[in-house]
Amino acid sequence: MKLTTRSEYALLALVYLARNEDEGYISIETIATAQGIPPKFLEQLMLALKRAHFLRSAKGQKGGYQLAKRPNQIFLADVIRLFDGALAPTESVSENFYESTPIEKEKKLTRVFKDIRDYVSNKLEKTSIADVVR
Amino acid sequence: MKLTTRSEYALLALVYLARNEDEGYISIETIATAQGIPPKFLEQLMLALKRAHFLRSAKGQKGGYQLAKRPNQIFLADVIRLFDGALAPTESVSENFYESTPIEKEKKLTRVFKDIRDYVSNKLEKTSIADVVR
DNA sequence: ATGAATTCCTAGTAATCCAATAGGATTTGT
DNA sequence: ACAAATCCTATTGGATTACTAGGAATTCAT
Numbered sequence: 001m002k003l004t005t006r007s008e009y010a011l012l013a014l015v016y017l018a019r020n021e022d023e024g025y026i027s028i029e030t031i032a033t034a035q036g037i038p039p040k041f042l043e044q045l046m047l048a049l050k051r052a053h054f055l056r057s058a059k060g061q062k063g064g065y066q067l068a069k070r071p072n073q074i075f076l077a078d079v080i081r082l083f084d085g086a087l088a089p090t091e092s093v094s095e096n097f098y099e100s101t102p103i104e105k106e107k108k109l110t111r112v113f114k115d116i117r118d119y120v121s122n123k124l125e126k127t128s129i130a131d132v133v134r
Numbered sequence: 135m136k137l138t139t140r141s142e143y144a145l146l147a148l149v150y151l152a153r154n155e156d157e158g159y160i161s162i163e164t165i166a167t168a169q170g171i172p173p174k175f176l177e178q179l180m181l182a183l184k185r186a187h188f189l190r191s192a193k194g195q196k197g198g199y200q201l202a203k204r205p206n207q208i209f210l211a212d213v214i215r216l217f218d219g220a221l222a223p224t225e226s227v228s229e230n231f232y233e234s235t236p237i238e239k240e241k242k243l244t245r246v247f248k249d250i251r252d253y254v255s256n257k258l259e260k261t262s263i264a265d266v267v268r
Numbered sequence: 269a270t271g272a273a274t275t276c277c278t279a280g281t282a283a284t285c286c287a288a289t290a291g292g293a294t295t296t297g298t
Numbered sequence: 299a300c301a302a303a304t305c306c307t308a309t310t311g312g313a314t315t316a317c318t319a320g321g322a323a324t325t326c327a328t
Contacts, residue, residue, distance in 0.1 A: 036236035060296025194325025
């Protein structure tokens with residue numbers, strides 16, 4: 001029932017970039033310092049975010065990162081899925097996981113977890129970075 | 135964002151015992167076979183459930199386990215908490231985790247995760263074994 | 269009394285994941 | 299040329315997960 005620090009850090013970085021959208025490219029060092037994230041660790045996350053097309057980068061001096069999408073087009077679900085995989089509270093609640101696991105027979109139990117998954121999904125799919133940047 | 139198989143198995147075992155409440159003591163072997171759980175693994179879970187007073191046991195031949203509480207007094211939250219710890223989707227959402235983590239400053243982001251935690255908690259606190267046994 | 273069935277209990281293990289670090293290669297601005 | 303940055307891969311230590319192993323204790327049936 002937990003989120004990794006990877007997702008947490010990635011969201012913090014995105015929020016920071018959204019808040020400073022007009023500043024051009026911003027370095028990892030700057031973001032790491034501002035948000036309290038270990039810089040070399042953040043580096044990996046930024047790279048992943050870039051590869052997933054949430055960010056754009058510029059190399060060399062004066063380089064750094066900036067958002068590649070508008071903050072209202074980046075949803076929490078996208079980011080969390082990138083770093084933590086599925087959103088479901090139990091794997092057996094992820095669609096298609098059934099069929100091999102004993103819980104499949106317990107329909108009512110399954111229903112409870114599906115309800116949770118639906119709520120979580122819905123919430124995270126609908127909340128964008130713009131929504132959390134005051 | 136996931137539940138361990140421990141919790142899943144424990145819930146399956148409790149559901150089975152609830153469904154067979156009038157059969158006296160039931161052995162691990164019987165439950166494991168019925169619910170498709172590795173028996174030695176289940177043994178550990180049963181022991182923990184017993185120590186947490188959800189179950190009563192009898193040793194020796196004809197021994198086994200039975201519920202120590204009525205099914206409507208055993209809530210999913212209790213069981214999951216026993217095996218998986220806190221229910222929060224992010225540790226930083228668990229009360230008192232803040233104060234040391236960078237996300238604390240991002241109130242709106244925090245709010246989203248708190249909402250999720252509240253929904254999940256509420257759902258699991260209110261659903262009992264009786265509710266999922268048809 | 270013996271043996272089988274059972275719970276009780278602790279230890280161990282292989283695999284995976286997590287958070288973080290290390291360090292070199294490459295690119296770019298001055 | 300040098301400094302500042304991204305790019306990229308590998309590695310590490312620690313924790314957790316999902317099990318398995320195996321012996322001790324207890325109880326029932328014969």
